[in-house]
Amino acid sequence: MQLLEMEGKQLFARHGIPVPRGTVWPELPTGAATLVIKAQVPAGGRGKRGGVRFATDAAEAGAFARALLGTVIGEHRVTQVYVEERVAIERELYLAVALDRDRRCYAILASPDGGVDIESVPEHRLLRLPIDPLGGPTGAELRRVAEFLALRGDIRRQAEQLIAKVYALVLQEDAELAEINPLALTGSGLIACDAKLVLDASAAFRHPDWQHYAGSRNGTEVERAIAAAGAMGIEISRQGEITGVVSGAGLMMATLDMLVDSGARVRLMVDLGGVVLAGPERIAPVLRAVAAVRPQTTFVNAYFQTARCDDFARALASAFTDARLAGRVVIRLKGRYDAQAREILAPLGFDVHADLQPALAAALAGI
Ligand code: GDP
Ligand code: MN
Numbered sequence: 001m002q003l004l005e006m007e008g009k010q011l012f013a014r015h016g017i018p019v020p021r022g023t024v025w026p027e028l029p030t031g032a033a034t035l036v037i038k039a040q041v042p043a044g045g046r047g048k049r050g051g052v053r054f055a056t057d058a059a060e061a062g063a064f065a066r067a068l069l070g071t072v073i074g075e076h077r078v079t080q081v082y083v084e085e086r087v088a089i090e091r092e093l094y095l096a097v098a099l100d101r102d103r104r105c106y107a108i109l110a111s112p113d114g115g116v117d118i119e120s121v122p123e124h125r126l127l128r129l130p131i132d133p134l135g136g137p138t139g140a141e142l143r144r145v146a147e148f149l150a151l152r153g154d155i156r157r158q159a160e161q162l163i164a165k166v167y168a169l170v171l172q173e174d175a176e177l178a179e180i181n182p183l184a185l186t187g188s189g190l191i192a193c194d195a196k197l198v199l200d201a202s203a204a205f206r207h208p209d210w211q212h213y214a215g216s217r218n219g220t221e222v223e224r225a226i227a228a229a230g231a232m233g234i235e236i237s238r239q240g241e242i243t244g245v246v247s248g249a250g251l252m253m254a255t256l257d258m259l260v261d262s263g264a265r266v267r268l269m270v271d272l273g274g275v276v277l278a279g280p281e282r283i284a285p286v287l288r289a290v291a292a293v294r295p296q297t298t299f300v301n302a303y304f305q306t307a308r309c310d311d312f313a314r315a316l317a318s319a320f321t322d323a324r325l326a327g328r329v330v331i332r333l334k335g336r337y338d339a340q341a342r343e344i345l346a347p348l349g350f351d352v353h354a355d356l357q358p359a360l361a362a363a364l365a366g367i
Contacts, residue, residue: 008195240267332359
């Protein structure tokens with residue numbers, strides 16, 4: 001989940017990382033000589049796309065803010081504009097702490113060439129330093145990063161502290177990425193002029209306050225309802241005639257591929273995830289959320305190597321009576337105790353199969 005710049009900057013400030021003074025328009029920061037007007041969309045490259053403007057007084061700031069509201073940047077409509085004091089930048093640097101999935105640790109990324117697309121910075125001008133996940137960055141590592149940014153003396157020491165704070169932030173806030181571009185070198189030290197924060201959505205249960213972030217309202221109404229029920233849904237096409245409900249993310253991708261390959265138009269895909277074996281009282285709310293799209297055909301595809309199919313079948317049967325899905329339901333259920341599972345589901349009027357091909361054919365036959 002990517003935060004808006006102003007949400008990221010609030011977190012920065014809470015962790016002692018300096019940010020410019022700012023307010024949400026129509027409020028203006030007091031006592032600022034010149035202002036920066038910034039569209040709040042969860043996407044970068046706003047500067048190049050007209051989403052960042054500079055104003056010399058309140059009237060001009062207001063005109064820019066009104067002009068930005070309602071415009072679309074990338075695929076996001078601008079509904080909020082943030083206004084900051086404009087800081088005098090001597091040099092623009094790049095600093096990030098990013099999750100390195102291959103190395104299973106965080107890495108510090110730094111470049112003395114900030115402010116531009118970091119992708120266009122030549123390799124030798126970008127430092128990528130993996131950090132020991134148990135020990136955190138050492139003093140020598142912090143110094144190495146600060147020196148790579150060509151900082152000296154007091155500023156170098158400030159940079160070392162700032163980098164340590166960004167590293168502490170990603171750990172404490174369960175972030176996948178904290179990126180500052182530009183990190184501005186000014187007469188009064190280093191200031192984070194931009195903030196890109198990506199939080200690990202899987203850690204949301206540890207952070208009840210995340211629900212206040214604009215990004216937590218991402219997704220369609222149906223997707224949010226499915227997420228609230230503890231599963232994961234993706235609406236594919238409003239014209240789709242088939243909805244897939246599967247047990248696991250990999251099977252979801254495979255099922256979607258097979259349906260699309262067969263020429264079917266898919267309405268919605270749902271991964272039951274952790275809900276799959278949690279009993280009918282957890283599955284029913286997911287199916288109720290699915291029922292809202294009034295699927296013509298629902299294709300349930302589940303394969304269990306360790307869990308028991310009959311347990312799932314009982315939960316599914318109970319959940320279906322509760323959720324009352326419109327349309328046909330075709331179920332492919334394979335794994336331990338799948339014969340018993342079919343005996344539970346078939347009498348209820350569901351079209352139940354063990355093997356994929358006949359199940360798929362049955363699901364597609366009706367459309
Ligand atoms: P992005 O384009 O979405 O990454 O938005 P940024 O917040 O990075 O702003 C784009 C550019 O505007 C930055 O690279 C800076 O050059 C400039 N900028 C942003 N804030 C300030 C500021 O306070 N002072 C000055 N002088 N330039 C700024
Ligand atoms: Mn930026």
